[in-house]
Amino acid sequence: MLKTGRNGKISSMVNRYRIVWLCIITFLVMSIFAPHFFNLYNFTTILETMCLNAVVAIGFTIVIIMGKLDLSIGSNLTLGAMFVIGFEPHFGWTISLLIAVISGGIVGLVNGLLVAKAKIDSFIVTLGTMTIVQGIVYLYANGGALYTKDTGLGGWLQQSFIPLFPPIVLISVIIILVFEGILTFTRYGRGFYILGGNKETAWLAGLKTDQYLIQGFTISGMTAALAGALFAITLNSALPDLGVSSTMQVIAATIIGGASMAGGEGSVVKSMVAVLTLVILYNGLTLLGAGNSIQILFSGLILAVVVLQESFSLYQRNKLRGQRVELLKEFSLKR
Amino acid sequence: MKTVLEMKQVSKKFPGTYAVKTIDFDVFAGEVHALLGENGAGKSTLMKVIAGYFNDYTGEILVNGKTVQLHSPAMAKANGIQMIYQELSLAKPISIAENLLAGRLPTKGTWLLDRKTLIHESKKLLGRVGLGHIDPLVAVEEISQSEAELVEIAKALGNNPSILVMDEPTSALSKEEVDRLFGIINVLKKQGIGIVYISHHLPEISKIADRVTVMRDGEKVATKDITDVTTEALVEMMIGRAAGEMYRKRSSSIKEDVKLEVKKLSRRGFFHNIDFHVRRGEILGICGLSGAGRSELARSLVGIDPIDGGEIHLDGTEIQFRSMNRALAYGLAYLSESRKEQGLALRLSVGENILSASISRYSPKDGKEIVKKLIKDLQVNPAEDHRMIATLSGGNQQKVLLAKWMATEPKVLILDEPTRGVDIGSKMVIHQAVMEMANRGYSVILITSDLPELAGLSDRVIIMRNGHFIGEIDRVDCTEEELLLAANGKGEYVNAIRESR
Amino acid sequence: MQSANLDELKKDSRSLELNTLSLWISKLGIFIVVGIFLIVGPLVSAKFYTLANLTTILQTVAILGIVAVGVAFVTYSGHYADLSVPSVMAFAGIITVATLHYGIAISLLLGILAGLSIGIINGFVVGVYKANPIIWTLAVEYVLNGLMRWIWGANQIYPDLHGNNGRAASSFVNLARQYVGPIPLVFILLFCAVIIGQLILSKTRFGRRLKVVGSSAEVAKFSGINVPLTIGIAFLISAFAASIGGIFLTSLVKLGVYSNGTGYDFNAVTAVVVGGVSLAGGRGNIVGVLGGTLLLGILVNVLNLIGVSQLYQTIVEGVIFIIVVGVNQKSLRKLGRDDA
Incomplete structure (x- = not known):
């Protein structure tokens, strides 16, 4: 939104909206080839499936924009799911949802404090809290799953009041758009990008870098727990290993969505589109009769191709960095 | 003449040593006050005090006659002090516009970003440094090094400083760009801005400065009007003795x-x-x-x-x-122009750096000997091979870099x-070494x-x-x-x- | 210019006092922690210093240790970690089992080669094209995991002790149960890995190049070091160690399956980082990695002896992990040796 390419408008368009193209292509391919893919019911399923990882990706993208890493999202997600189901009988949905989100926020806060104040590498900190929170989750539910008897809210969340957009999808998309808006259109949001682009710049500009780090990680903890909680409500249950596969999928989606591990780049909406792409891929492949293995294989391939394309174009660009255009013309004339 | 900045008895201590010791320093409105000294003389530290890098300096600082505390970059900025950094302070993946206005992005209301004003303001700033043709929404990583340097200057100007500190602003600029910069500086002088100008380039200083202060070993040597000193006198003050003929024509x-x-x-x-x-x-x-x-x-x-x-x-x-x-x-050996990025690995020791280009040439034992010899020949100070390179002054780092290539025994x-x-002392050592190599038959x-x-x-x-x-x-x-x-x-x-x- | 005058040049006034004690702590501090546990151990339980218990400790971490030694090279090269380790382990194991009919020697060779081929791909892409190592190895982990599930998912393969290749199968299964005199083979392999790894890192030219690359790849490039090759070899070593570890693990569980190496990625990183290898690259040593591995083993053992339930153990592990690494990083910063 706040950046344009300098030269080569078309290639920069292709690059900037890469994930959108990728999503459309996947969608078209599946529409053509996958049986029973192209119908309203299936689309609704796809959108519902997207919600979990797309909401987790909000905070994770923010952390990546800051140039950090949060490996604890999977555990946080499970924590949110466990707490919302576990506390519901005592406090009702509203309070238990609040407890779940705040608990995730506290984990994120600890992450943020350790990264910002104790200055420990985020990879290490979140690797540690990932283990700790997973332990807490096991401890809380004694290693088992939790179930709720009140299935009303879960049912409501999935009801198709508006075609394609049951409340769970609507809520998730609205939250994502709100965060995208904050990141793109507010002074506060741009601060994350400046911090990720160059910490020194941010510090010199008077941004409270420690505050940003702490808040970024807290948001990450909260959105992960929120996603887990919402998902658990729709499932009417919480499993202790719910988040295990999410961590990797969210990392993959965020990178496919164009966020840079170096920091300073990324978009919550693009991460969502990337999650959607992966879900469409999974869904279509399932309809085509492919098993879990092919799905894992394909998402790995997409991630690999995206990483390769990115690093290869950077490799090419670095090779030609500093080339003089007027000299190039001369060289081709002589030949 | 109005004094915009006055420092009284300012000191800054690093563990064990004073980097800056009881300095008195002042800048008038509308003047360029050059700050000279060898590497490690304390110039950069003094400037970082002004820019609000430290919250533990001692002494008194007055801006426009009022005592102020400069304990963070924000506090310095609030007092109208801007610094242009030698190492660029720009965020590369971010657009030029956001870099220019970082920390004070224009808003509609309290929250919403005002995109129009952002673009408009940054275009104006770019125009002031002669980059009017560049789209402010381009990311900094897409423009050249010298353009980035000018963006850095534009960024500082944008804060409407009353005191501007420039740390080696011309090191990456071409001749034309330097002239343009001097044009800008002259305009700023007319606007009554006080400028502190750090450079090793003496002709540049006699061209642009009004007064000059020389520092040595963290202390002030003297402050003079530029018309009262010759280049030779400045060099003498900087290194503490007569320079003599800098370039004695050697016999071929x-x-x-x-x-x-x-x-x-x-x-x-x-x-x-x-x-x-x-x-x-x-x-x-x-x-x-x-x-x-x-x-x-x-x-x-x-x-x-x-x-x-x-x-x-x-x-x-x-x-x-x-x-x-x-x-x-x-x-064939190549000592590259960027010491910190391509030349020396700042996380390795002096010895490891010297041997980094000749790992297959020496056994560890021979390597040690070579390192010892080169440290001595090039007068690397302190002469300890296990010391982290990052703790050496710039001049000594450059000697180590030369030593690294001499160790490869190039033809x-x-x-x-x-x-x-x-700094001049290190420069002389390096020149001497280069001439000796030629005398020994190297090209x-x-x-x-x-x-x-x-x-x-x-x-x-x-x-x-x-x-x-x-x-x-x-x-x-x-x-x-x-x-x-x-x-x-x-x-x-x-x-x-x-x-x- | 008289060189005599130059002697009078000013001394560099900036100095950094090196505290040799904290230098040693930063180098091998992990063994202090290990030592504390070795002292606390017998206080906790009389069983701690029995041969059986010490063997158990080593047994639980021996394979992890071998894998961690390999990963340490990737970390040391400034590339964080090799997250494809689990798949490489499973892959090497599966290929070994699948080719047992060629005889044990050839199948082992093929298993290792299979693992190495992944290392070559990783090394090439990360070394030449500078792909982000975490993301790239994650992608490879996905692809390889998917492939193995696809090909062997339905029919898990196991060494058939009673089939035509019974002899090869039984010698494969015995691999992880083999003793050399009184010592399990896998221990010997672990210590060999540590010693060889340490020698490679500190005594060879490759090790010295790797240090420059890990400290600054750009400087290494401008020093005439073949950076892609050096990084490639680091990934190759990681894949090699993972293959060996994977083969032993497969032998131990008597089953070749895609999920064999699960968890070894982050556990290996934990051992490496706790062992004092800096994630920023170019700093640390393999002996420290052994220390990190041992600490993990002793920790689990002591917690078990105290009777701490499995549920609490992960929490304690996580806390200790953060503390050890945090303290280590702090001491490095004090030494002015940490710019990360």
Whole structure:
């Protein structure tokens, strides 16, 4: 939104909206080839499936924009799911949802404090809290799953009041758009990008870098727990290993969505589109009769191709960095 | 005259030592106050105190007559102090506009970003430094180094400072860009802004400064009006003794045999059809503006970048190589221009750095000997091989960098800006070492923007412009004036036929 | 210019006092922690210093240790970690089992080669194209995991002790149960890995190059070091160690399956980082990695002996992990040796 390419408008368009193209292509391919893919019911399923990882990706993208890493999202997600189901009988949905989100926020806060104040590498900190929170989750539910008897809210969340957009999808998309808006259109949001682009710049500009780090990680903890909680409500249950596969999928989606591990780049909406792409891929492949293995294989391939394309174009660009255009013309004339 | 900044008895202590010791320093409105000193003299620390880097300095600082606390960059900024950093403070993946207005992005209401004003404001700022043609929404990583330097200056101007600190602002700029910068500085002076100007480039200072303060060992030596001091006197104050003849013409040590010859060497889009040769014991200078293709030529010569055409002959036989490793085996070495990014690994010790280019050459035991010898020869201070390189001053780091390449025992040594941003003492040591190498029969190719250095050291100078070889100047006629003309494509030594092609 | 005058040049006034004690702590501090546990151990339980218990400790971490030694090279090269380790382990194991009919020697060779081929791909892409190592190895982990599930998912393969290749199968299964005299083979392999790894890192030219690359790849490139090759070899070593570890693990569980190496990625990183290898690259040593591995083993053991339930153990592990690494990083910063 706040950046344009300098030269080569078309290639920069292709690059900037890469994930959108990728999503459309996947969608078209599946529409053509996958049986029973192209119908309203299936689309609704796809959108519902997207919600979990797309909401987790909000905070994770923010952390990546800051140039950090949060490996604890999977555990946080499970924590949110466990707490919302576990506390519901005592406090009702509203309070238990609040407890779940705040608990995730506290984990994120600890992450943020350790990264910002104790200055420990985020990879290490979140690797540690990932283990700790997973332990807490096991401890809380004694290693088992939790179930709720009140299935009303879960049912409501999935009801198709508006075609394609049951409340769970609507809520998730609205939250994502709100965060995208904050990141793109507010002074506060741009601060994350400046911090990720160059910490020194941010510090010199008077941004409270420690505050940003702490808040970024807290948001990450909260959105992960929120996603887990919402998902658990729709499932009417919480499993202790719910988040295990999410961590990797969210990392993959965020990178496919164009966020840079170096920091300073990324978009919550693009991460969502990337999650959607992966879900469409999974869904279509399932309809085509492919098993879990092919799905894992394909998402790995997409991630690999995206990483390769990115690093290869950077490799090419670095090779030609500093080339003089007027000299190039001369060289081709002589030949 | 109004005093915008006054520092009284300011000190800043690092563990164990004073980096800055009871300094009195002031800046008037509308003047350029140059700050001089060797590396490690405390200039940068003093400036960082002003910029709000430290919250534990002692002494009193007054801005516009009022005592202020400068404990964070924000506090400094609030008091109208802006610093232009030597190491760029720009965030590369972020747009120019957001970099320019970082920390004070315009908003509609309290939250919403005002995109129109953002673009408008940044266009205005870019225009002030002559970059009006650049789209402010382009990311900083997409513009060139010198453009980024100008953006950095525009960023500081945007905060409407009353005190502007410039730390070596010209080190990456071409001649034209320096002139433009001086134009800007003159406008700022008229607006009543007080400017602190740090540079090692003495001619630059006598051109732009009104007063000059010299520091040595963390203490102030003197403050003088620029009209009251000569360059020689300044040098004497900086190093604490008479400089003498900086470049004593040495007796030539050129042997007859051609060591390295390059024929029609080209890299597509970087430099085309370069011909030159170096003899044994010769120091060959390459003159040109930034962007003339000098560093690119050097990089291709040692195999870091590929070659698209032409031949390289060493001792009369053609050599071919595709990697720097092979080039090193042939005895070609390249001291690159960027010490911190390409030259020295800041997380390694002095010894490890010196040996980093000759790992397969020495056994650990021999390596130790070589390191010891080079540290002694080049007077690296402190002379400890296990010390972390990051704790050395810039001048000593540069000596270590030279030592690293001397350790490879090169036959042809290519030096790219070997003394950029280095204090005079270290500079003399490096010059001495280069001359000694030539005397011992090494061939040296010297790329430098420091014209006195180029004129003083070179036996012969070839001229490059826009990626072409455009002429040659012999030692006898090699003066700063001629070199400057030649670099700009003028003067009697420029080969008119080549230029027109 | 007289060189005599130069002697009078000012001394560099900035100095950094090196505290040799904290230098040693930063180098091998992990063994202090290990030592504390070795002292606390017998206080906790009389069983701690029995041969059986010490063997158990080593047994639980021996394979992890071998894998961690390999990963340490990737970390040391400044590339964080090799997250493809689990798949490489499973892959090497599966290939070994699948080719047992060629005889044990050839099948082992093929298993290792299979693992190495992944290392080559990783090394090439990360070394030449500078792909982000975490993301790239994650992608490879996905692809390889998917491939193995696809090909062997339905029919898990196991060494058939009673089939035509019974002899090869039984010698494969015995691999992880083999003793050399009184010592399990896998221990010997672990110590060999540590010693060889340490020698490679500190005594060879490759090790010295790797240090420069890990400290600054750009400087290494401008020093004539073949950076892609050096990084490639680091990934190759990681894949090699993972293959060996994977083969032993497969032998131990008697089953070749895609999920064999699960968890070894982050556990190996934990051992490496706790062992004092800096994630920023170029700093640390392999002996420290052994220390990190041992600490993990002793920790689990002591917690078990105290009777701490499995549920609490992960929490304690996580806390200790953060503390150890945090303290280590702090001491490095004090030494002015940490710019990360």
